[in-house]
Amino acid sequence: MKKKHLRWLLPLAALPVLWLLYWGMGRDTYVLPSPMAGQVAPEFQLVDFQGDTLRLADMQDKVVILNFWASWCVPCRSEHPVLVRTERTWDSTEVVLLGVVYQDSKANAERFLAEFGGEWTHVLDPTQRTAIDYGVYGVPETFFIGRDGRISHKKVGPVTWELVRHQVDSLLAAPGAPATAASAGGAP
Numbered sequence: 001m002k003k004k005h006l007r008w009l010l011p012l013a014a015l016p017v018l019w020l021l022y023w024g025m026g027r028d029t030y031v032l033p034s035p036m037a038g039q040v041a042p043e044f045q046l047v048d049f050q051g052d053t054l055r056l057a058d059m060q061d062k063v064v065i066l067n068f069w070a071s072w073c074v075p076c077r078s079e080h081p082v083l084v085r086t087e088r089t090w091d092s093t094e095v096v097l098l099g100v101v102y103q104d105s106k107a108n109a110e111r112f113l114a115e116f117g118g119e120w121t122h123v124l125d126p127t128q129r130t131a132i133d134y135g136v137y138g139v140p141e142t143f144f145i146g147r148d149g150r151i152s153h154k155k156v157g158p159v160t161w162e163l164v165r166h167q168v169d170s171l172l173a174a175p176g177a178p179a180t181a182a183s184a185g186g187a188p
Contacts (some may be wrong), residue, residue, distance in 0.1 A: 035135075036154060041066075041145045042133040046123035049106060054098075054123055056145075063095045063171040064145040065164070068131060070104040071112035073139045079158030080116050086164050087120045095168055100125050102139045146171045 041064070045055045056064070067083060069076040087097050099122035101109045106124055113122070125131055134143060137156060144153040144167040153167050 036143070036151045039151055040149050041143065041151050042130070044125075044130040044133065046100070046125055046130060048121050048123050049110065054121065056149075059096045059098075060149070061147050062093070063090075063147055063168055064143075065095065065097045065168070066100060066134070066143040066145060067097065067159075068100045068102045068134070068136050068139050068141045070102045070139050071108040072104060073102075075158045076140045077116070079140055080118065082159055082161050082164060083120070084117050085161060086168075087118070089165075090168060090172075094172060096121075098123065100130060102131055102136065103128065144168070144171060146174055148175070 041056060043056050045053055048054055065086065069079075083097060083099075086095075097120040099118065099120060101122060101124050109122060109124075112118075134141075135154075140158055142155045142159050143151050144155075146152050152171055155163060
């Protein structure tokens with residue numbers, strides 16, 4: 001009688017383990033919850049490759065795609081054609097694609113862009129303060145910011161054309177009242 005119970009005990013004990021494996025394998029490991037979604041995007045003041053200062057406030061009333069990348073990043077290379085297509089698809093008066101060079105040098109970034117293309121604006125974040133303010137874990141990471149100045153979506157890992165198109169089209173269709181520090185409940 002005891003052997004009969006043991007025969008069923010092992011398969012029953014394996015069920016929770018199999019369920020955990022099934023649940024874990026079906027999850028997208030690049031999806032990390034972001035407390036920034038819906039929040040006013042942190043202001044920054046960074047220098048582009050020409051030495052000009054650029055602030056997020058300079059892009060008010062535009063959809064902003066803020067892409068943190070590096071020349072040494074293999075997934076950044078795989079997403080780069082999507083960003084090239086993105087830059088060519090929307091008018092820069094409505095949508096701004098901004099590359100933030102993450103833990104890399106200007107010279108390396110310029111070599112990468114000379115090889116793979118990329119005519120949009122790229123800025124340097126030498127102290128990594130902007131990356132910290134945005135909660136960047138690594139690269140690539142992309143933030144979609146609406147005309148209202150709020151972060152609508154954060155993508156960890158390479159973006160796809162479907163994601164970019166969906167996010168940008170949704171943000172362009174949304175009402176664009178600019179968010180202010182007062183309406184957001186404090187300074188960004």
